[in-house]
Amino acid sequence: MFTIGDFAQYGRVSARMLRHYDAIGLLRPARTDPVSGYRFYEAAQLARLNRIIALKDLGFSLQQVRAILAEEVSVPELRGMLRLRRAELEAALTAAGARLAQVEARLRTIESEGRMSADDVVVKRTETVLLAELSGRAASYGPEDIGPVIQPLYDELCRLLETAGVTPAGPGLAYYEDAPVPAAAKTGGALAPPGEATPNPPAHTAPGGDAVLVHAGMVITHEALAKAGVTVDRASGRPGTPSAAPVPTGLGFDVVMLPALDCAATVVHRGPMSRILPTAQNLAHWIDANGYRSAGYARELYLECPPDQEDWVTEIQEPVVRA
Missing domain, CATH: 1.10.1660.10 (Multidrug-efflux Transporter Regulator; Chain: A; Domain 2)
Known part of the structure; x- marks a missing residue:
């Protein structure tokens, strides 16, 4: 003893x-x-x-x-509990890391307020591009909600393109839209007093809520699609119809001819997208200070995406009009 x-x-x-x-x-x-x-x-x-x-x-x-x-x-039961707890701790660690990244982004935003040079922003017209894409719904336009949606979309899109034998002809390009309001939400509560029109929402606010549609796209060519057995109307991006809406190809992904932006304020963001907030807000300051206003959600053109996200290079393309 x-x-x-x-x-x-x-x-x-x-x-x-x-x-x-x-x-x-x-x-x-x-x-x-x-x-x-x-x-x-x-x-x-x-x-x-x-x-x-x-x-x-x-x-x-x-x-x-x-x-x-x-x-x-029993020992097997304890091991099962351990696996479950490990998964919970890993999820909590990931969530804590994401929150920490957002706090860091906010601090960077505060530190860099007003530091963006006029030379950092270029106002230009973008080109019309043919995209292969997958779409998903994010709870909000915030990086903390976009990230968990867009990354799996790109992983799956790259897999589907490889399976179909479609080689991307350019970088990834993501764009966003207001998410449709569910029918129940449309009828469940008054958005304005009877007889009055509901006011137009701000450019970055989805009608009836904060949710947005996330479109994760890759630039492709008509020739690459044709080799995969898909014929696309060159004028519209939709097989056989004049619509520019995303259309299924039968290969697991959609195609769309994304229209050009006639006037876009663009700036290059370096580093992971989880830290995009300072760049986006500095761009907003520039737009306001130079007599423009936003005309919709910004697009993200992923110029360089090496394994280390610290080395990512992304062009932010904000559609603008004169205020």
Whole structure:
């Protein structure tokens, strides 16, 4: 048998903790000297101690641990709990990292206010491009909501293009639209007093909510599509019709002829998109200061996307008109 000190050493816990476990009936000593009150433990009790510590580290309270041990949890069951807890901790770590990135972006925005040079912004016309794309819905236009939606879309789009044998002819290009309002939302509450028109929403606010449609696209050619068995109307981007709306190809992705922007204020952002906020807000300051106003969501042209996101180069293309 072991003294409480020796047992604590073997179990890598404190004697104080063992006394507490004894007091709440979680791990009783094998024997307690009736005269001195000294506690003695057996080596076999290390198995129960290990389970107690493992369950505690999984986030269970001591009351829960006692209830679980009463059911005699097996090693495979403990391993299953460990896998579940690991997944929860990884998700929490990812979420915490994303929040930290957003805090850092806000701080960068504050630090860089008013520092953008007029030379950093170029007002120009963009070209009409043929895109292969996948679309998804994000809860808002914020980077914290766009990121988890757009990255899987691009991963899947690249896979589908490779499977179809369609080689991209240019960089990725993402664009955004107001998300449609569900029918229930349209009728569930008054947006304006009876007889009055609902005011037009701001350029970056989806009607009836903050959700946006995310379009993750890759520049392709008509020739590459033709080799994959898809014929596209060169004037519209839609097979056989005059519409420019995204159209399924039968290959798992859509195609669209994305119209040119007649007037776009553009600026280059360097680094991960999670830190785009300072660049976007500095561009907004420039637009306001130079007699323009926004005419819609900005497009993102991904000029360079190496494995290290710190080396990413993205052109932000904000459609503008004279104020």
